[in-house]
Amino acid sequence: GAVVSQHPSWVICKSGTSVKIECRSLDFQATTMFWYRQFPKQSLMLMATSNEGSKATYEQGVEKDKFLINHASLTLSTLTVTSAHPEDSSFYICSASTRTAPAFFGQGTRLTVV
Amino acid sequence: LAKTTQPISMDSYEGQEVNITCSHNNIATNDYITWYQQFPSQGPRFIIQGYKTKVTNEVASLFIPADRKSSTLSLPRVSLSDTAVYYCLVGEGNFNKFYFGSGTKLNVKP
Numbered sequence: 001g002a003v004v005s006q007h008p009s010w011v012i013c014k015s016g017t018s019v020k021i022e023c024r025s026l027d028f029q030a031t032t033m034f035w036y037r038q039f040p041k042q043s044l045m046l047m048a049t050s051n052e053g054s055k056a057t058y059e060q061g062v063e064k065d066k067f068l069i070n071h072a073s074l075t076l077s078t079l080t081v082t083s084a085h086p087e088d089s090s091f092y093i094c095s096a097s098t099r100t101a102p103a104f105f106g107q108g109t110r111l112t113v114v
Numbered sequence: 115l116a117k118t119t120q121p122i123s124m125d126s127y128e129g130q131e132v133n134i135t136c137s138h139n140n141i142a143t144n145d146y147i148t149w150y151q152q153f154p155s156q157g158p159r160f161i162i163q164g165y166k167t168k169v170t171n172e173v174a175s176l177f178i179p180a181d182r183k184s185s186t187l188s189l190p191r192v193s194l195s196d197t198a199v200y201y202c203l204v205g206e207g208n209f210n211k212f213y214f215g216s217g218t219k220l221n222v223k224p
Contacts, residue, residue, distance in 0.1 A: 006157075034211060043201075044158070044214040093157045095210065102148055103210035105157035 002028050004096045006106035013084055013113055021079045021109045023094030029074035030096035034103070035067070038091040050077045084113045117141065117204040123219040132189045134218050136202030139183050147178060147185045148210075150201045152217070158201060161187070189220075197222045 003026040013019045023033055032051050036044040048069050049057045056069035066088075068080040077096075081088055089112050097103040119137040126132045138147065146165050150158035162169055164176040164185070175188040189196060199217040 004157075032209070032211075036214075043216055044212075046211070046213055049211060091155065095157075095212075097210035099209065102160050102163045103205075103212070104160060105150070108155065108157045110155065 002026075002096075002101070002104045004094065004104045004106040006092075006094055006109050008109060009107060010110040011112070013111070015085055015113055016083055018080055018082045019084055019111060021081075021092055021094075021111075023077045023079070023096065023106050025075045025096040025104075028096070028098065028101075030077075031074070031099055032097045033071060033077040034095045034097070035069060035077075035079050036093045036095070038093060038108075044093060047079075081111065084111070086113045089113045117145075117213065118202045118215045120200075120202050120215060120218045122216055123221065125221050125223060126192055127223050128193055129191050132192050132196075132220060132222075134187045134189075134200055134202070134220070135184060136187070137184050138202070138204045141182050141204055142206075145204045145206065147176070147182075148203045148205060148212075149174070149176065149187045150203065151196075152199045152201065161200075192220075192222045194222050194224060196220060 005024045007022045035047045038044045047062045050069050050071040052071045052074050058064045071077040093108045095103040095105045148163040149161040152158045162174045162176045166178050169176045177186045199219050201217040203212045
C-alpha cells in the first residue's frame with residue numbers, strides 16, 4: 001500500500017513549549033490529510049481535516065489556536081501543538097487520502113509533555 | 115459520531131477463521147466500507163475496502179449484503195500476530211473522513 005510517514009515518531013517537550021509534527025505522503029499526492037489523536041486504550045478521535053492550500057476544518061471541541069495545521073503541499077501537512085501542557089500528551093496520527101483510493105495512516109507520533 | 119457498531123472483543127485460536135461483523139444501519143449511498151488493523155503504538159493499517167457484495171485480497175475477505183447495513187470481515191487461518199484491534203469504518207463518500215468507533219479487539223490464542 002501507499003506510504004505515509006510521520007516525523008518524529010516520538011517527542012518529549014517541556015510544558016509551555018510548542019511541538020511540530022510532520023505528515024508526508026511519500027509516493028502519492030494526497031487530496032486531503034486528516035489528524036487524529038489517541039489516548040491509551042481508547043479509539044482514534046478525529047481532530048481536523050486538512051486540504052492543501054486552504055484552512056483546516058476542526059472538529060467540535062478542538063482548539064484551532066492550540067493545534068495549528070498547515071498543509072503547504074499535496075504531500076506535506078504539519079500539526080503544531082502550541083504551548084503544550086501535560087494533558088496534550090497523546091498519540092497523534094495522520095492519514096492521507098485521495099478520492100480514488102483508501103486512506104493510509106502514518107505510524108503515529110507519541111508526544112509526552114513534562 | 116461513529117457510524118458503525120462492532121463487538122468490543124473476540125477470542126480465537128491459531129489456524130481458525132475469524133469473522134468480525136460490523137453494523138452500519140445508516141450507511142449512505144455514496145459511502146464505502148473500510149477495515150483497518152491497529153497494533154499498539156502504531157497507526158492503523160489498511161486491510162480491505164468494499165462497496166457491495168464480496169471483496170477478497172491476499173489477507174482478507176469482505177462480505178457486504180445487498181442492503182449494505184452490515185459487513186463481515188473474514189480473516190482466514192489467523193495466527194498469533196493477528197492479535198490486534200480491528201476497525202470497521204464508513205467513509206463520507208470516498209472522502210475517507212472517519213469517525214472511529216471502539217473497534218474489535220481480537221485476541222488469538224495458541
